[in-house]
Amino acid sequence: MSRIDRVFLVGPMGAGKSTIGRRLAARLALSFVDLDAAIEARTGVDIPRIFDIEGEAGFRRRESELLETLTRQPRTLLATGGGAVLDPANQRCLRERGQVVYLRADVATQIARTRHSDRPLLRGDDPAGRLAAILEARAPIYEAIADISIDTRDGSPERIAEQLARRLQQTEPSHDG
Numbered sequence: 001m002s003r004i005d006r007v008f009l010v011g012p013m014g015a016g017k018s019t020i021g022r023r024l025a026a027r028l029a030l031s032f033v034d035l036d037a038a039i040e041a042r043t044g045v046d047i048p049r050i051f052d053i054e055g056e057a058g059f060r061r062r063e064s065e066l067l068e069t070l071t072r073q074p075r076t077l078l079a080t081g082g083g084a085v086l087d088p089a090n091q092r093c094l095r096e097r098g099q100v101v102y103l104r105a106d107v108a109t110q111i112a113r114t115r116h117s118d119r120p121l122l123r124g125d126d127p128a129g130r131l132a133a134i135l136e137a138r139a140p141i142y143e144a145i146a147d148i149s150i151d152t153r154d155g156s157p158e159r160i161a162e163q164l165a166r167r168l169q170q171t172e173p174s175h176d177g
């Protein structure tokens, strides 16, 4: 059984990266870090406010900067933000430094799980249409960088975390260290 050192969760809004990530980290005895929460802690404001002040480009710069640092941290499970995989430099950090897990969710599931929170990219009309367009653009990236993936539509966060822990412990690390 291999020892897991770093795990990175990727996937769309509402897939459960933060929720499942916390449970999976506990099962693997890793520290849990949420990239969105780390950005908020560092700036002292929430993500919608960062989008308001600096736009998406400003948010992405902060996201990439912190991802570069946090993907070096040993014994860590990092739950990324839904769009963190857009930057090719981020993709390289994720692929080279740990096991990448893609949490899959369809648009209906995403809508059900995000409708009570303010997501800057979903403001305005037709959030389902936006989610579908975003997923279509990003799914190939999630698939390309992931070592393993799992469907999160069915099953509680605890059950999904249990399945992932088992699969990760059977998977040989594909990165250098």
Ligand SMILES: Nc1ncnc2c1ncn2[C@@H]1O[C@H](COP(=O)(O)OP(=O)(O)OP(=O)(O)O)[C@@H](O)[C@H]1O
Residues within 6 Å of the ligand: 011, 012, 013, 014, 015, 016, 017, 018, 019, 020, 036, 079, 080, 081, 082, 113, 114, 152, 153, 154, 155, 156, 157, 160
């Ligand atoms: N497997 C699941 N079954 C039922 N509800 C879930 C599941 N996973 C997550 N949820 C719920 O969906 C909501 C969104 O989950 P979460 O915040 O973990 O998603 P996320 O992938 O981190 O999204 P974001 O990219 O926007 O940060 C939460 O209220 C969470 O409790």
Ligand SMILES: O=C(O)C1=C[C@@H](O)[C@@H](O)[C@H](O)C1
Residues within 6 Å of the ligand: 012, 013, 036, 047, 080, 081, 082, 083, 084, 119, 120, 121
């Ligand atoms: O999918 C996205 O681009 C985002 C997802 C969230 O996790 C946050 O990182 C932010 O709202 C942007």
Ligand SMILES: [Mg+2]
Residues within 6 Å of the ligand: 017, 018, 019, 034, 036, 079, 080, 081
């Ligand atoms: Mg999250």
